[in-house]
Amino acid sequence: TGLMSLLVKQPQLMTGMFGKFCLAQHNCLSCFSHLTHFAPALPLILLLPITHLIQLVECPNCIHMFLCLQGADAMVLESVMFAILAERELGPKLYGIFPQGRLEQFVPSRKLSTDELSVPGIFDEIAEKITRFHGMRMPFNKEPKWLFGTMEKYMDQVLQLTFTREHHLRNFSRLLSYNLPQEMDSLKCLLESTPSPVVFCHNDLQEGNILLLNGRENTDRQRLMLIDFEYSSYNYRGFDIGNFFCEWTYDYTYDKFPFFITNTKKYPTKAQQMHFFQRYLLESHAGFENLSEEDQQKLKEDMLVEVNRFALASHFFWGLWSVIQAKISTIEFGYMEYAMARFDAYFELKKKLRV
Template sequence: MEEDFAVDNTTKLKAYTWCQEYLGGVWTQIDLEDFHIRDLSLGKSTNKHYICSLPPHRSPIFGEPRTTLLRLFKHPVLANKRAKCTTEPGEVLLRVYGEIFFEGETPLLDTVIFSLLSERRQAPKLYGVFSEGRLEEFIPSRALRTDELSNPELSRIIAGKLAGFHQLQLPLCKTPRWLDQVLDKWFNKALGLTFEDDSNQQFMKQIMAFDLDEERIFIKRLLSQTKSPVVFGHNDCQEGNILLTSGENTDEKNLILIDYEYSSYNFREFDLANHFVEWSMNYCIKDAPYFSLKPEDFPSREQQLIFIRAYLAANREMGVYQPGCHGDSADEEEAILREVKRFCPVSHFVWALWSIVQAKISHTTFGYMEYAVARFKEYFRHKALIPLDMLPSTADQRNHGTTDESASTQPIDQRRAIVT
């Protein structure tokens, strides 16, 4: 079948087995050749995504043809029996974790977060969890396109969704240490890598020309002075992780935030800044390096304010007051805009390091090293836009070659950030 050609036999067999074991019912009654699987993976995604489905002529009950079932279900007794038996879905989303996902506590935390969100109906239904991935409810939908992020109405809805996500109270560590952890982990891993092919070697030489350790220390000093509130952050709110369900209208209930593998308690403005920088990046390019980055597409001040005002309005509707945000609305908006300037370069630096690691371990066809170089260049561009009065106080020492890591080693729970 045409849809199966893009999926290798090993993957199809694994998927078939998982669906039989975790879904049961009619899934155990179909042969491998009747099992449908379609690859949905796109762009720089860490994980692989597939739609697994029953053959069109099968039903989630009894294995009867659908025409027969339509007739049988008119009988009230059989209709009641159907309601009791149709527990397994006809199609599901299979998520297979990528290589970088298996570091540290990531698989456990991701499973906990997804389970909690699923129970609260903030995420698709969870059907099965196993070491290599999970089975989720498949929601007919499509990911947003990059150009749609600048649509004012959609931008307001995304802001409201993100505000709701930020108000989730989960039994996880409230200390905002995610950025510290990924900065160190991905920095150490990335700079210890070697590449065999000439192309990646050249890109690595280009990257190593930057003093990345000095920039990492600068970022930690920058973070130590943030006044951003701490919220439960998505940390990867880009168009590929925002689904528009069936129907092209922009009604709020039709937008869903997905993919929580990087979610954690974190600084609020990182999520906003990270979303804004994604306006500049398109991952649906068919030719190598399979992405484009257009700095001119970064949202203007007015476009950012549309998002920020909708975000704050959603908080007010939920009856939420976030410490650290005070004064009149104009002051609050300006304070957020300033903090966004702090976190834009941080976003670029973090995902550039991530991409170097991906270039070594990922099997996804994507220009990871080109992406890393592009994001490092954007890091320096956005770094230059940070207001002078926001720069770390030790910056003048750094410019004279003095290395002072006191700020980077300061316990983050002693920094000036407040958990909402």
């Protein structure tokens, strides 16, 4: 009932699958004129056989849609999340769900480039979007179990992997020499002693998941849209922002193996980070603008420590993930090389932070 009441709030078309039927809301009658002998008021809500889903998609009064296929277990929670984000204009509109997928708004746009993450106007709007995202109240478990729960699962998988290709073997042996389980325990202890609010996080903020909307390139506001909420959950604020900062250093558009370029010198400077924190706190911290300059500086300095410590977790998380992908993925990408790059960056940042 909760899911149904949520879904029917969408303004154009919502379909929620229940067995072999779908609950549909629509603002025109063309799809349903042959199904009824009366003229109901709009919006029209009907319980329809799933075979009529095609009619909804083909209706000329519907705007463009995007078909997303995924596993059934993840689909319900992600679609609820997707619907709420769409309603609050933080993501594409959701037009319908069905077993194994959903119908999303097609957004004319392009993805940002890595270098655009640091462009002042874009940087400011990303800070605003992240702040609004973190301010969401979502109907999910609010305990921050996602980060280390997922990392522990990844670690178990990594320790059971075997490789046969020589360069994979060489790099994997090097990774194992770092005693990753002990290193992860040390990281967990560090972060448990680092205050960081638990908020609703995107958890994969990188240029490929931020769209620049067509026709709004030269505007000052509302030109960006966040997408891809696969990893979104309640998590520590520091991880989400730290992960975003880490992504400044990786360019995934390189067209030769390993299909990415790393440049740790592009990591945000202290001045850039403090500017981000200023924007973030103005949006999220009630009364921040009325604090003394000294108190404002203290809050930003605290965030500086928090975010950069959690940036270590970003490197560790995606490093483990990439080792697994090196074994199972069929995508042409240097996953093992990327894992090495992330762990190299982890130890480099750890040394810089002196932790």
